[in-house]
Amino acid sequence: MPRDFLKDVKDKYDVIVIGSGLAGLTSANILGRAGYDVLLLEQHYKLGGMATWFKRPKGHIFDISLHGFPYGMLKSCRRYWNQEIADRIVPLRGILFDNPQFTLKTTYDRASFTDLLQSKFGVAEATIKEFFDTARGMNFYDDQNLTTKELFERFFPGRNDITRLLMEPITYANGSTLEDPAITYGIVFSNFMSKGVYTFQGGTDLMIGLMKDELEANGVDIRINCSAEKINTEHGKVKSVTVNDRDIQCRSVVSNANLLTTIFKMVGEEQFDKDYLEDAKAVRVNNSSTQVYMALGPEDHIDRDTGDLLFTSTAERFETNRLLSRDITSRTFSVYYPDTRPHDQRERHLIVSSTNARWEDWGNLDNEAYEASKQDLIETTLDALEKYLPNARERVVYTEAATPRTFYHYTRHHEGASFGTKFEGLPVSQALPSQITGLYHAGSVGIIMSGWLGAINYGVIVSNEVDQLLMQ
């Protein structure tokens, strides 16, 4: 008989959280801490969702999304998790840009950008200040018709190079494009670009491990290998969740599954108003990604001056749709030095190359073409790395590639989406409880709720609503 991952599970909970991405984990933690009976279900055998890592023979540990979150993580981890987790958030100081328009290094904060824009791009200080203040002052309720492209055009007309400097990292971090509403840029920017870029010292495995300890201390019942199939309702209210052929009763559900999966697969169309369904159907999922994981041999090392995050491109001009093309010209290299895991005696140096990608370019290939395309991705990435790591091909002793299919496999996200949904997903996510009492969605939606910090904070916002409902 197969192992029962729901052994001794209770018949009823106050809250069932579906999915253990950072939004799901944070919701479960806050509601557990508030004294509610919480069940956390994860379909994979590991917690963390896209905040994940994997180990390979000979001591290589690869992180998927560890490098490069904003300063706000420190506050959110301290408040919604604990001091131990917050204490491990440290800055990454070497952010490099290299493309046909410019090559520069920055600490990625407002002071550094102000200095660079004046000295290298010849922009007047007053214009820079006005731009930063405008972006910072942007609000969710502002005009949504202005696009990010128009925002840049207003302050830096005709300056594709400046657009590249200010936009490329954001596109890497959350998949947004120049055609998205400017407010998404402004809100992300104000969180992201004023105080630098940060990482978690100890690796994703340690962070998720510490979060698991905290969840258990707060009484959350955690179940891995448990795939929620159905959210059952009665008289417009959440009633139970079907998981591994069992029905578990609950007063509320926080779904950290993909928004569209939650609506169309777990609940089912027949439970929603016509207008709501129309809005939901119009929600576009964000793009997916490819990654190439590369490890150096045990004796080898990478010079610290190489930098931590390298935004590289061979494209003459910056265009966000080109960033998605299978004909890759732009790559972001995350360089992991041994201090990523100071406790690990093996002192490994690793590089992860990330590129935004479309499901269409990978989803429908037959197996042979798929494997060939993956191998081509690895080879071309090694070629591109040569410039930053001399003799890369000889020095890299282990390679592996992930594609939109890989992301789909592990997260079950529609089309392998690695950044949730486009902007229109946010109101649909927020309106879910008005359709079905007790049903909430928390996860990457609408760009501004994307990335590690966005996901954690959205988890908090939703927990507040759940708490309000359950207290009545």
Add this chain to the structure above:
Amino acid sequence: MTSAEIRAAIIDILETIAPDEDLTNLDDAKEFRDQMELDSMDFLDIVMELRKRYRVQVPEEDYENLVSMASTVSYLEPKMVDIPAE
């Protein structure tokens, strides 16, 4: 709770939310945002703490009442009048 007690309760919450801020010279008439670094998550935390500590509900449409100390206290007064001080 009296308005002075409510004010003290808010100060206590603000101290946990923004431990680095000096609140001794807080001007009650001025907006919090102009005097300290508070973002929208901080305001949400005030709401959550009020509910946790005093079981006071602040619905989303009322968040605008929390802009300054004076407006917060006068908004909370009728809601907290029956709550005994600690």
